[in-house]
Amino acid sequence: MDLLNNLTLGFGVAFTLQNLTYAFFGSVLGTLIGVLPGLGPVATIAMLLPSIYTLDATPALIMLAGIYYGAQYGGSTTAILINVPGEASSVVTAIDGYQMARQGRAGAALAAAGLGSFFAGCVGTVVIAAFAPPLTELAFKFGAAEYFSLMVLGLIGAVVLASGSLLKAIAMILLGLLLAQINTDVISGVPRYSFDIAELTDGIGFVVIAMGVFGFGEVIANLGKSAEHRQVFTKNVTGLWPTRQDFKQAWPSVVRGTALGSLLGVLPGNGALLASFATYTMEKKVAGASGRFGKGDIRGVAGPESANNAGAQTSFIPMLTLGIPPNAVMALMVGAMTIKGIQPGPQVMTSNPQLFWGLIASMWVGNAMLVILNLPLIGIWIKLLTVPYRFLFPAITLFCCIGVYTLNNNTFDVYMTAVFAAVGYAFYKLSCEGAPLLLGFILGPMMEENLRRALLLSRGDWTTFVTRPLSSGLLIASALLVVIVTLPSIRKKREVTFVDD
Amino acid sequence: MKIKSQRDFWSGLMFAVAGGAFAIGATNYSMGSSARPGPGYFPLILSVIMSILGLIVLFKSLTIEAEGGDPIGDIAWRPLLVVVAAIAVFGLALPRLGLVVTVPILIVLVSLAGDEFKWKGVLASAVVLTGFSWAIFVFGLKLTLPLWPSFMPA
Numbered sequence: 001m002d003l004l005n006n007l008t009l010g011f012g013v014a015f016t017l018q019n020l021t022y023a024f025f026g027s028v029l030g031t032l033i034g035v036l037p038g039l040g041p042v043a044t045i046a047m048l049l050p051s052i053y054t055l056d057a058t059p060a061l062i063m064l065a066g067i068y069y070g071a072q073y074g075g076s077t078t079a080i081l082i083n084v085p086g087e088a089s090s091v092v093t094a095i096d097g098y099q100m101a102r103q104g105r106a107g108a109a110l111a112a113a114g115l116g117s118f119f120a121g122c123v124g125t126v127v128i129a130a131f132a133p134p135l136t137e138l139a140f141k142f143g144a145a146e147y148f149s150l151m152v153l154g155l156i157g158a159v160v161l162a163s164g165s166l167l168k169a170i171a172m173i174l175l176g177l178l179l180a181q182i183n184t185d186v187i188s189g190v191p192r193y194s195f196d197i198a199e200l201t202d203g204i205g206f207v208v209i210a211m212g213v214f215g216f217g218e219v220i221a222n223l224g225k226s227a228e229h230r231q232v233f234t235k236n237v238t239g240l241w242p243t244r245q246d247f248k249q250a251w252p253s254v255v256r257g258t259a260l261g262s263l264l265g266v267l268p269g270n271g272a273l274l275a276s277f278a279t280y281t282m283e284k285k286v287a288g289a290s291g292r293f294g295k296g297d298i299r300g301v302a303g304p305e306s307a308n309n310a311g312a313q314t315s316f317i318p319m320l321t322l323g324i325p326p327n328a329v330m331a332l333m334v335g336a337m338t339i340k341g342i343q344p345g346p347q348v349m350t351s352n353p354q355l356f357w358g359l360i361a362s363m364w365v366g367n368a369m370l371v372i373l374n375l376p377l378i379g380i381w382i383k384l385l386t387v388p389y390r391f392l393f394p395a396i397t398l399f400c401c402i403g404v405y406t407l408n409n410n411t412f413d414v415y416m417t418a419v420f421a422a423v424g425y426a427f428y429k430l431s432c433e434g435a436p437l438l439l440g441f442i443l444g445p446m447m448e449e450n451l452r453r454a455l456l457l458s459r460g461d462w463t464t465f466v467t468r469p470l471s472s473g474l475l476i477a478s479a480l481l482v483v484i485v486t487l488p489s490i491r492k493k494r495e496v497t498f499v500d501d
Numbered sequence: 502m503k504i505k506s507q508r509d510f511w512s513g514l515m516f517a518v519a520g521g522a523f524a525i526g527a528t529n530y531s532m533g534s535s536a537r538p539g540p541g542y543f544p545l546i547l548s549v550i551m552s553i554l555g556l557i558v559l560f561k562s563l564t565i566e567a568e569g570g571d572p573i574g575d576i577a578w579r580p581l582l583v584v585v586a587a588i589a590v591f592g593l594a595l596p597r598l599g600l601v602v603t604v605p606i607l608i609v610l611v612s613l614a615g616d617e618f619k620w621k622g623v624l625a626s627a628v629v630l631t632g633f634s635w636a637i638f639v640f641g642l643k644l645t646l647p648l649w650p651s652f653m654p655a
Contacts, residue, residue: 167558175516181523181544185530185540220580390615394612397587397611401588402634405591405595411596414592421585421588430511432515455536455538460535460537462535
């Protein structure tokens with residue numbers, strides 16, 4: 001058995017005392033930094049990259065993998081506790097996770113996220129070991145037209161993320177796509193919507209919008225309620241652990257999320273992110289009328305978190321086998337490999353089997369460390385929520401401000417956050433939801449690039465999107481989704497199910 | 502004409518106006534052709550669709566009866582203005598006054614947004630949080646944050 005031999009080799013490398021120590025330190029550092037609002041995996045890895053200069057290649061990458069998982073879990077923790085998603089993929093976690101925290105079930109949410117991620121991580125490790133070569137083939141089949149259609153599907157799916165009006169959700173997606181157009185055009189180099197402000201030619205940061213719309217919008221809205229109506233977090237915290245009922249509800253979501261995440265993670269262009277959105281959509285559909293999505297449904301935390309972690313795991317496949325980094329974190333990993341004198345690409349598997357399989361095994365080790373590390377921490381995180389809100393909100397404001405400033409060491413981002421704080425409160429008042437906006441914002445540049453590239457390749461022929469089989473399949477799926485959502489009878493049910501109190 | 506859903510009326514207006522503004526902006530950039538789309542191509546398509554959606558929302562808010570008029574409710578001016586101002590002041594003050602002075606200013610200022618402002622608690626948390634952020638960001642993470650006012654010799 002090749003698979004077993006390879007994994008044995010890998011675990012042999014990972015289970016040395018030295019490498020275990022590095023994996024542990026990586027996870028600890030990653031968690032601690034990732035918990036700070038606004039500091040996601042990319043920022044954390046970038047910050048800690050210098051610390052690996054003195055290490056050998058294998059421990060260096062193992063430590064980075066640990067930091068990556070730690071930061072990702074830390075980001076989910078912030079999303080659940082204070083509604084500030086530290087990175088794109090925890091936007092979904094914030095929706096139901098934060099509601100659970102408000103209802104005194106932060107412990108259950110954190111545990112579901114941790115255990116779901118661990119399960120997904122275990123499966124992801126096996127998937128990488130078994131399917132790296134064939135899955136890479138799939139990624140090759142995706143051209144510009146397919147990516148565009150995939151994103152259309154993703155965006156249509158995001159409509160289901162919203163719990164209110166369908167039209168407004170679509171308009172929010174478009175607004176997000178348009179906000180992402182504030183940048184320098186990749187193809188022609190023309191600065192767009194920048195009003196001659198140098199900072200705007202680089203575009204608005206994701207964290208700036210996420211913090212303004214989600215974090216500060218929420219803070220202002222909470223403060224606006226009179227003290228007796230406020231009660232942001234309920235006083236009676238019901239247990240640190242998920243109940244039997246929670247487990248029963250959550251595990252199918254975890255399995256489905258893992259499957260979808262493993263598949264989508266292979267695609268370059270941040271498949272892990274699409275996976276968490278797609279899983280939320282799927283879970284909401286599967287649950288049907290019994291779901292309490294948007295009001296603290298454990299499935300809305302467990303599914304996307306698992307998908308995200310499985311996707312994060314399998315996103316190593318294109319990097320390890322093709323040398324193509326699928327997202328910013330992987331790009332930093334490639335950078336780290338080159339610093340260590342390794343040329344990423346298909347040859348790594350044969351020329352450096354120790355490193356390749358060691359890294360894969362240590363991903364599993366990193367995941368296990370996370371569970372060991374974070375389950376005991378849950379109690380401490382929950383204590384944090386019992387701090388009276390009049391002490392909590394200044395601290396949230398402070399950490400968000402410092403986090404935004406350190407993104408680029410630039411006060412411009414701080415001012416933009418102030419603007420988006422006001423915008424976020426306006427959205428809250430108009431019951432326009434932030435999640436579809438953020439998804440549109442993230443996918444905007446990729447969508448435009450792929451649309452224009454596909455049109456360029458087909459010489460302006462729009463039919464390219466329907467004549468390519470994979471692409472047309474994805475578009476048909478999107479059309480079906482639209483039909484399902486808009487069908488009068490189903491729509492009525494949807495409104496009954498998801499309308500706010 | 503009577504507004505039947507206030508929230509939808511204003512959000513429809515917001516989408517329509519924002520879409521119009523983005524569309525006008527897009528005309529400043531080259532459209533290209535569909536074989537060679539220019540930088541204005543994608544934003545123009547998006548903004549036109551968004552304006553249309555905004556107008557539909559607007560139209561519906563004027564024609565379809567919503568429960569109780571779907572009012573926006575009171576706007577929390579004080580928290581809104583105080584929080585936004587506090588963030589802006591942080592941005593202004595940090596490069597000039599450094600972390601040690603800016604953090605207490607931010608904490609005191611933003612605490613005014615709440616309705617229970619007590620000097621004792623606010624000052625205590627200002628001191629604690631200043632120490633905390635120094636320990637994490639400057640000492641621990643070694644971020645390049647200005648620590649002391651720029652006019653003071655380090």
